[in-house]
Amino acid sequence: MTAEAPTWFLRCFEIPAGAPWRQWQAARIEATHAGPLPSAASLVSVRRLGRWAPGVTARFAVAYVRRDERPVPPIETVVDGHSVRFAFASAAAARTDLRDLAVTGLYVATAVLCVGLAMEKALAARAANDLLLTREEVRARRWGVAEHRADAAAKDEDLLRRAGADGRSFADVASDLVWLGRTKRPSAIIERVRWNGPAMRVLVDGSAPPTTSDERALAPIGKIADAREWEVKRSSPSVVKIGLTPPRPPTHPARVAPTRPHVVP
Amino acid sequence: MKLKARALAGLGGAAASAALAMALLLILVARAPHQSARAADLRTSDDAAARLLQRPAVAASGVVLCQSGLQTGAAEVRQALQRTSSDAGLVLRAVEFAPLSSDLPRGMSGAQMRLVVNGGDKALAQFLRSASQARLPIVLDAVEIKRLGGGSVQAEFSGRLLCRRAA
Numbered sequence: 488m489t490a491e492a493p494t495w496f497l498r499c500f501e502i503p504a505g506a507p508w509r510q511w512q513a514a515r516i517e518a519t520h521a522g523p524l525p526s527a528a529s530l531v532s533v534r535r536l537g538r539w540a541p542g543v544t545a546r547f548a549v550a551y552v553r554r555d556e557r558p559v560p561p562i563e564t565v566v567d568g569h570s571v572r573f574a575f576a577s578a579a580a581a582r583t584d585l586r587d588l589a590v591t592g593l594y595v596a597t598a599v600l601c602v603g604l605a606m607e608k609a610l611a612a613r614a615a616n617d618l619l620l621t622r623e624e625v626r627a628r629r630w631g632v633a634e635h636r637a638d639a640a641a642k643d644e645d646l647l648r649r650a651g652a653d654g655r656s657f658a659d660v661a662s663d664l665v666w667l668g669r670t671k672r673p674s675a676i677i678e679r680v681r682w683n684g685p686a687m688r689v690l691v692d693g694s695a696p697p698t699t700s701d702e703r704a705l706a707p708i709g710k711i712a713d714a715r716e717w718e719v720k721r722s723s724p725s726v727v728k729i730g731l732t733p734p735r736p737p738t739h740p741a742r743v744a745p746t747r748p749h750v751v752p
Numbered sequence: 753m754k755l756k757a758r759a760l761a762g763l764g765g766a767a768a769s770a771a772l773a774m775a776l777l778l779i780l781v782a783r784a785p786h787q788s789a790r791a792a793d794l795r796t797s798d799d800a801a802a803r804l805l806q807r808p809a810v811a812a813s814g815v816v817l818c819q820s821g822l823q824t825g826a827a828e829v830r831q832a833l834q835r836t837s838s839d840a841g842l843v844l845r846a847v848e849f850a851p852l853s854s855d856l857p858r859g860m861s862g863a864q865m866r867l868v869v870n871g872g873d874k875a876l877a878q879f880l881r882s883a884s885q886a887r888l889p890i891v892l893d894a895v896e897i898k899r900l901g902g903g904s905v906q907a908e909f910s911g912r913l914l915c916r917r918a919a
Contacts, residue, residue: 594762598769605773612777613784620790627797634804642859643817643916649857650914652891656814658884660895664877679898 493559495573496523496551499536499566507539510547518549528554532573536566550575654685654721663687663721670700678714687719818889818915822861825889825915832886833867840879842871845906852912861917865890867909870900876907889914 500517502510511533518533519526529551536546548566550573552559559575576584647653660682667680667689675697679690691697692714696705704720818825826849837844845868852862869879876897892911900906 590762594765597762597766601766601769602773602776605770605777609777613787616784616787620787620794623794624790627794627801630797630801630804634800637804637807644813646817646857646860646916647813647815647891647914650860650862650891650912652813652815652914654813655891655893655911656884657880657886657888657890657892658814660892661877661880661884664880664897668877677899679896681897682892682895 493552493562495562497548497564497566498522498551499546499548502545502547504542504544510539510545511535514545514547514549518547522549522551524551524553530554530559530575530577532562532575534571534573536569536571548573659721663719666700666703667698667719670698670702672697672699682721685721687721688716689719690714690716814884814887815891815914816887816889817860818913820915822863822913822915826863826865826913829865829888829890829913832888833883836882836886837869837871837879840871840882841875842869842879844869849913856912856914859917861915863913865909865911865913867911868906870904870906872903873905876905 498518498521500514500521502513502517504510505513514533514535518531522529522531530553531549531551533547533549536548539545546567548571550562550564552562552575559577561572561574563570563572565571663682664680667677667687671677672695675695676692677689677697678692681688681690688708689697690711694715696707697717698705698719706718707715708718709716818828820828830847830849833847834844846866847868848866850864850866852864856862869876871879890909890911890913892909894910895907897905897907
């Protein structure tokens with residue numbers, strides 16, 4: 488059984504000089520709209536006759552077959568001395584092409600989406616790292632300030648010690664007076680208290696010592712009228728321990744994990 | 753069959769895209785050079801901080817050095833003593849500063865100070881507590897507290913105002 492040759496129509500026309508794609512566009516329009524059959528009822532195949540050349544009018548040949556005569560095998564003929572092969576795409580083939588195009592498009596879209604999502608995640612992670620690094624840098628700067636202060640305090644203490652400041656602050660005098668008030672003999676009348684050097688001197692009416700405590704060494708050193716002066720050894724100097732206080736981390740709006748950034752060196 | 757082949761090819765393409773995306777992620781995040789450099793700086797800073805924390809505490813003498821220069825320091829101390837004695841209920845008889853006769857260690861400057869206050873013994877104790885807490889830049893060389901009668905005492909403080917000399 489052989490396939491019956493389809494009924495087909497051939498037409499030639501010219502398209503003015505222009506860019507090749509412009510000429511093809513014009514040829515398709517001409518073939519579709521100036522055909523012998525309504526475009527919905529026909530399959531159209533357009534072929535250029537001869538090569539494109541700039542500034543030269545192009546000749547095209549168009550073959551028409553009825554749609555109801557599918558499937559249509561290719562038609563080979565000679566037009567203006569050129570051997571031309573007209574091929575007609577069936578609706579099924581067109582659907583397959585369309586489906587292939589859709590699948591390819593889907594894959595391309597998926598790939599673009601993957602890359603886009605990864606980029607978004609990467610940029611977000613980098614921004615979070617930047618924020619975290621900034622926060623840590625602020626903390627590091629505070630450490631620097633704390634270190635500077637600690638150094639300055641240590642130098643100051645060294646200078647003060649060399650200037651003989653140990654045991655000669657208001658706190659030391661207050662401490663001695665508190666001790667004297669706490670341990671004073673109830674009947675003792677203290678006329679004068681002096682600090683000059685390493686000892687405290689207490690002038691008391693009568694010959695009895697000013698305190699009943701044996702916490703500190705006490706010795707009479709002189710007599711003025713009815714009063715006696717006692718030398719009391721001073722307590723150890725008042726000291727304050729000054730250490731380094733870790734600076735507080737800066738408070739930032741959330742969104743940053745409270746850990747160091749995971750950065751590969 | 754053709755469609756299956758295309759599907760397989762598409763899956764391969766998607767896997768390749770995901771691999772490319774991961775590579776981009778690594779390039780953009782993990783290998784960001786400026787962030788690596790900043791992180792390295794922070795590690796150095798952390799080491800310094802750890803060393804600082806291990807540093808032993810300094811025993812301070814209860815006196816601080818004034819940092820603002822001798823004249824400003826004297827004015828500040830005068831003001832602090834006036835306020836402290838007034839708050840305690842003492843009468844400030846004298847607060848005087850004079851050039852220092854003795855030498856000081858290098859890096860320091862100082863002035864002689866004399867302070868005389870009158871008042872009750874409880875007021876004097878309050879004054880001493882407040883002056884202790886204020887940690888004034890004053891080293892007391894001599895103090896004399898004597899009874900005046902009527903429950904009143906007079907305290908005379910001689911000392912040195914000590915300041916850090918600007919380098």
